Amino acid sequence: DGGITQSPKYLFRKEGQNVTLSCEQNLNHDAMYWYRQDPGQGLRLIYYSQIVNDFQKGDIAEGYSVSREKKESFPLTVTSAQKNPTAFYLCASSTPGTVKTQYFGPGTRLLVL
Amino acid sequence: SQKIEQNSEALNIQEGKTATLTCNYTNYSPAYLQWYRQDPGRGPVFLLLIRENEKEKRKERLKVTFDTTLKQSLFHITASQPADSATYLCALRDRGLSGGYQKVTFGTGTKLQVIP
Numbered sequence: 001d002g003g004i005t006q007s008p009k010y011l012f013r014k015e016g017q018n019v020t021l022s023c024e025q026n027l028n029h030d031a032m033y034w035y036r037q038d039p040g041q042g043l044r045l046i047y048y049s050q051i052v053n054d055f056q057k058g059d060i061a062e063g064y065s066v067s068r069e070k071k072e073s074f075p076l077t078v079t080s081a082q083k084n085p086t087a088f089y090l091c092a093s094s095t096p097g098t099v100k101t102q103y104f105g106p107g108t109r110l111l112v113l
Numbered sequence: 114s115q116k117i118e119q120n121s122e123a124l125n126i127q128e129g130k131t132a133t134l135t136c137n138y139t140n141y142s143p144a145y146l147q148w149y150r151q152d153p154g155r156g157p158v159f160l161l162l163i164r165e166n167e168k169e170k171r172k173e174r175l176k177v178t179f180d181t182t183l184k185q186s187l188f189h190i191t192a193s194q195p196a197d198s199a200t201y202l203c204a205l206r207d208r209g210l211s212g213g214y215q216k217v218t219f220g221t222g223t224k225l226q227v228i229p
Binding site: 004035040041042043045048058088090092098099100101102103104105106107109 | 117121144145147149154155156157158159162164202204206216217218219220221222
């Protein structure tokens, strides 16, 4: 089955702790994205990567970091600098070309202890 | 400023009726607009895409219209079923004034509840 997997489903962060959310895809897509979703708000773009070893900040990158060492993987680290990390995090990849249909993973819910 | 607006109030509709959801945008020149379905605790799933030069698209019980003069897209579900209950998100990609990456921007979504 082709698709995007995210792990874990739930993640708990302690104060001052960095945590990493996993995102893997086997769709052979070059482009990958991380979004944050809060109640009553649309999806907000954190980081995106159009190709391996390259990534760009989105609208709300502060307090987050990413890497893109492999085409299949795009992990997101929520650092201690992110003061309000509680949210639903969604990873996506998109089809090539000018029309980008996005395929989303099941999401990771991050909670602060 | 740029805005994508969807009705934040939930839409309740009787089974068998047509549900119509609205997406309005401000200060965008969309190259295309997409509609996604999102179930609680899950990632969005792509449903339909309509390009700037298209007026209407259909897929089974789904229909999308796009009016660039009104700056609005309507999403219709005919013969609605309880299984259609979900949140529906619109998303658009701006044409942009120059080259470079143009991201897809999502609206906040409208929750649809189909009552048996």
